[in-house]
Amino acid sequence: MNHEMTPMERTLTALRHDEPDRVPTFLNLTMHGAKIQGIPIKKYFSDPDAIVKGQLALGKKFGNDCYNAFTYSAAEAETFGAETIFYEDGPPNAGRPVIGSFSDIDSLEVPEIDNTRSMMVTIEATKKLKKEVGEDVPIIGVVISPFSLPIMQMGFENYLELMYSDPARLRALMKVNREFEVDYANRQIEAGATVIMYLDPVSSPTILPREKFVETGFGVAQKSISSIKAPVIIHFASGRFLPIVDKVIEMGVIGVGVSNEEDLGAVKTACGDKLALVGNLNGLQMPTWTEKDVEAQVKDAISKAAAGGGYVLSDNHGEIPYQVPEDVLGWITASCRKYGKY
């Protein structure tokens, strides 16, 4: 490879299962955008200009191969009326669920994205980022899958109970959530997102047995993904997926986020050229990594997954914790440049 590719060329080449100049790196950084500017997380997530400034500063500092305007998962539940609790040193949490009883689902309506500030922040930030970076750097749009959103809408325990006891209301909830999330994904694409990261932890066999996923989450994912007007990467947010790899291939996604609980080599063998792999550095261990640790982790991941393309070095969860020091982020991209050349 003679010339250095742009991050967009590098990423698209890898996602096509060809070998780019080097392995692309997706540092999924959200809260670090606030940290680098010295502003509170809540303020950062409410200001599209701050997000753009933060993303560009992070990209410049670490040589990241993507940008994202994602704020926080609870923003999508906020749209349905849920409260969000902000912290100074971590991701906002969804507060008390809005669906108190199963019958509340009967009157649930698809919210208007334009009327929800938290959604519009991401859409506006995506537009502004696109204006800044054009076709040079991919912008990752993010949606919570309709099937995983109910954890925040009604609480995890109640959602499991609904799934196993009230299939009619589960279908009704999925219909509302699907319409909302597909619309939100497509609005991000119109704004300039290159690819959509579809976060679906509940579909992981870590959470649901395969047969229940096939009966429920699989159909939701397949229908949703076919309506999203850009390539989709599914992410199980640290959950395993090998026991459902055949169904993930059927979903129509181009790639998958890999948990560090699964061996990247085994995942590469199982996915072949059907799915590109994104992962699987352990984000929760990153706060204590030394430069040597980083080199060892990056080398190991690249040796297992990079051959033939179809691989993006990234974390295993889809978001790097606030506590990860800047040095570690710099060592990750530097190691990838050193060991990820094709």
Next chain:
Amino acid sequence: MDEIARFKKELKNALLQIDANTAKDIIYNRMADLPPYDRVQMVISPVLEEIGTGWENGDAALANLYFSSKICEEIVLNLLNGNMNGKEGFPKVAIATLEDYHLLGSKVVRMSIQSTGQKIIEYGRMDVPGLVDKVCDDGVDYLLISTLMLRSALKVKDLREKLDSKGCKVKIIVGGAPFRFDWGLWRRVDADFTASLPLMALEYIKRDGEPK
């Protein structure tokens, strides 16, 4: 296969199928010849442990663990008729979720531990100052902490300091995703132990209470 092994196999199948009626029939009727506490110790506890280990190894799902522990807790509470803690005296144990609003983890822990016949106080979502007061006032011996986010997991260090400064001699056992994905974290936050499964915490408590 002996009778107990057969009961265990059938109970496990029933639990994985979320078939509460079959599970109740096995414990209440088909094992009626055995004293209640023996049914708990010889069949229910090992089966729940197997399902938990299966989840850890990727052979079972969290939904399996949730429904199994829910069914078993109901069976055991009924079977022991409020006579928790079985044949032996047991220290005071409590569980809390530190700051997060997702309470599934601590509920699974409560249900699993009570399924073994051991009582546990469930505090729900707590912040550090509130939890310190509760634990000291209640004279808790072992405090189980469930966390989902790294920031909450790091608060355990603060919790430990505040409990120590109040002279509250409680042992802290931590669990949840941050500790499962970073096996060194429990030591860095000054916890006494980490358990990736509820019954591992119980095992630690039993071992810790034995004469050294």
